[in-house]
Amino acid sequence: xxxxxxxxxxxxxxxxxxxxxxxxxxxxxxxxxxxxxxxxxxxxxxxxxxxxxxxxxxxxxxxxxxxxxxxxxxxxxxxxxxxxxxxxxxxxxxxxxxxxxxxxxxxxxxxxxxxxxxxxxxxxxxxxxxxxxxxxxxxxxxxxxxxxxxxxxxxxxxxxxxxxxxxxxxxxxxxxxxxxxxxxxxxxxxxxxxxxxxxxx
Numbered sequence: 001x002x003x004x005x006x007x008x009x010x011x012x013x014x015x016x017x018x019x020x021x022x023x024x025x026x027x028x029x030x031x032x033x034x035x036x037x038x039x040x041x042x043x044x045x046x047x048x049x050x051x052x053x054x055x056x057x058x059x060x061x062x063x064x065x066x067x068x069x070x071x072x073x074x075x076x077x078x079x080x081x082x083x084x085x086x087x088x089x090x091x092x093x094x095x096x097x098x099x100x101x102x103x104x105x106x107x108x109x110x111x112x113x114x115x116x117x118x119x120x121x122x123x124x125x126x127x128x129x130x131x132x133x134x135x136x137x138x139x140x141x142x143x144x145x146x147x148x149x150x151x152x153x154x155x156x157x158x159x160x161x162x163x164x165x166x167x168x169x170x171x172x173x174x175x176x177x178x179x180x181x182x183x184x185x186x187x188x189x190x191x192x193x194x195x196x197x198x199x200x201x
Contacts, residue, residue: 050082058114070120081158100159105139130180
């Protein structure tokens with residue numbers, strides 16, 4: 001069964017990601033899109049800041065998929081959680097999840113969420129980065145263990161889900177776009193996609 005949308009786009013839209021979180025975010029815009037793995041090495045480059053890493057990888061992902069689909073609009077995104085110069089990736093295990101939250105407790109982390117839109121035939125190459133400051137409240141070991149038990153976030157940078165129970169770990173959050181912290185800054189994406197929208201009404 002084909003999913004119905006209130007809008008269509010004049011160009012095919014591809015999300016260069018297999019992330020279920022980013023797929024759910026882009027679906028909020030109610031446009032038809034497909035996903036494709038960019039197959040990009042996400043290792044941090046030497047002497048690269050966390051912000052530079054996010055920007056480089058977002059563009060690399062978009063370019064990789066756009067090269068295979070030159071007529072499409074391709075959205076690439078990457079998020080890096082930075083505790084100072086230290087990058088906190090996806091924990092992968094519950095033990096690493098607990099260690100990551102212990103490192104964040106009482107600290108301020110910056111989430112750099114970069115996004116790029118590339119359309120080769122359309123001559124488009126746009127980039128944006130959203131920086132979110134997360135102030136974590138002090139957390140006891142027992143509280144961290146309980147949180148990870150209730151809501152493990154093994155595939156999330158920083159090891160928590162701000163859109164769910166993870167927001168309770170914060171004392172404050174500062175951002176221009178709340179969806180940036182979840183993984184895809186939709187305010188900017190919607191602005192870039194808007195010229196290609198056509199209502200089905």
